[in-house]
Amino acid sequence: MSPPRSALVRNLFGAVTLIGAAGSAGVYFSVGRERFWVNWLVWTLFLLTLGLGNLFLVALERLVGAHWSVPMRRVPERIASLIPLAVVLLLVAFFGVPVIFPWTYPEAAHNPILVAKAPWLNLPFFAIRLAVCATVWMLFYAFYVRGSLRQDESKDPAFTVRARRLAPPFMVVLSFSLTILAFDWISGLEPEWYSDMFGVYLFAGSLIAGIAAMVLGVLSLKGRGRLPEVQTKHIYNLGSLGLAFTVFFAYIGFAQYMLIWYANLPEEVIWFKHRIEGAWQPVALALPLLHFFIPFFLLIGSVGKKHPAPLRLAAISILLGHFVDLYWLIFPTLGPKPLFGWPELAMACFFLGLGSLQIRRAMGHGADMPVGDPLLAQGLEWQL
């Protein structure tokens, strides 16, 4: 890859980001603050869940002691570099909390449900939870990603042992913090609504979106000849993991829907009614199509897990589905019709440009494979 082309691509991303930033400012001042913050939230959560999903994949490999994914591990580690970016964006989103969260409105004092939930839904505690979650994510990100980069130089096997020991607590902390993220930042938009499973739903969505991003990263690097030793067998296993989590997400999503549909309690079912009937119906139908049916039938056979084309298509479908998912969760608070116009496109340009720049920057750091990991040789030799 020649440097001029690389610089050109970087400048292109930069230009898209700048145009997006200008458009976003236009949204804030001319279209409305509410729409601005809702867009901000969707895209911040998109980047954050991709980063956390990939950090989960890194920790999952450590937890189960997998060998096959070691040669590819640099990819999720680099995508996890979205975490610091998204954490900053989420901290900025705190300024939007009084604009889009009904429990902060003065009327909330007269709503008995919100009064009962006030011990949890109040600004100081909300800020504390945000600070704790952000700190925890940053600490684990630094531990896993920076530590792995340092191991390239030091070749210290002790880090591999420490990373494995810290993986179980990280899993627990991540599931708790993702649940808090889901409750605070998504279901808090309609604070009367309540679903036990919502945390797991966002967790499952983050994992499969993280895997999809990792698939795209691995295929992209391999296509440029930067991961020559990663073979079909490695990619096949990654595809299998993608298939498993596609089903897991569909299972969680349908279980949440079916339980609420069956119980038919007014305060629960109204949330789905707003999102499934009327103008939102096409979005509600696109969600399972993009997030489950297309990737499932692409990945169910061994062909789809091995070859780049179907695998890439499945990953793109899942990432699109992940955006549609967040859009479908968050945007109905703005009204009974799906809003999608130039404000959404401008803000998408801004956030996707930022994210792409961040991942590109990370892709240039360190070796393309964790050369200091003592398990790398076994990972390369590993047979399906």
Add this chain to the structure above:
Amino acid sequence: MSSATFAVLGLFSDAHKIVDAANQIRPRKLGRLEAYTPYPVHGLDRAIGLAPSRLGRLVMFMGVIGACLALLFEGWVSAVDYPLVTGGKALFSWQAFVPVMFEVTVLFATFTAGLAMLFAFNKLPFFGHPVLHSQAIKGITRDKLALSIEASSAAFDAEAARQALIDNGAESVEIVPVPAWDRPLSLVGLLRTIAGIVAACVVAGAGLFAAEKLIPIVPPMIHMHNQPKLNAFHESAFFVDGRGMRPAVAGTVARGHLPPAFATPEEAGTLLSNPLPLTQSIAERGRRVFNDHCAICHGLVGNGVPLLSHAYGGKPGNFLSNEIRARPDGHYFGVLMLGKNAMPSYAADLDHDDRWAAVHYIRILQRAQNAKDEDLR
């Protein structure tokens, strides 16, 4: 003993060597390659030229069939055959069907995978394999890996196969003959097997039946025989009086059999009035009751002329007479309950509403014979 060759077996100790040997021998097309190993060897399936399994496609197909069948069945049961609204949901609620569809999909897929693998792809039933009678089998089940070149055609050259195996690093080579008994499954054998299974079933069933009838030591399936309950009209040691069926509490009244609150028809006349409204259907009911029970003595128009022969000496009351017409409704009801003169009580034959309907009909008969001017308009 047939001298035909089934296969030539070469034994290896190293998994890498057997894969390499298979890769070398396969292009020479000496015969069909097969491998026997005590544990799975990566890459060996490709090395011996095994085509990708078709099991996956079959499983997928049957899984889809299972999902469709479950959807059709549930939809037909809930919306067509026995439409029953549950929880205010639509009759065809796909949401409720999905869990069962999922289960049936998994059921069909796993059964297809298991059965197709055993019977279609592994060619069971297969009562013994020639390699089981080779010298090498002990090594194969312990720590040796065997590569076999099977005699797939008449042009099979056992000597060339042996040489190829030795050249590619086989530690020892064995020629496995086709065993004399190794014949394909014959019709007679199949029939014998089926007959044996049937005979075993018959003997076992008859034996169990006879054992239960003749030697009833342990009756099978006694779970539902001995229930902690009392049957009607059976005695029980649980109650002091020894009766399993409890007598009704004093003062209990059977439904629709309220005892009369009067002692004579005259008293009933002062106490009761007809509770039924006079409608077309009640009048019809009264006519039916009257014609069935009253008309035989009192006559079809209630004039006291019996439908019986004159040999019957009784003198039934004439409802059309001024004396009987003047009596209140309750009096008629009281007579039906208690009887009068030669007339028995009809308390057991007619229920409460039947009696009052009959009273209405008697009033209609009386009015029909004593119509006023305005009735005729």
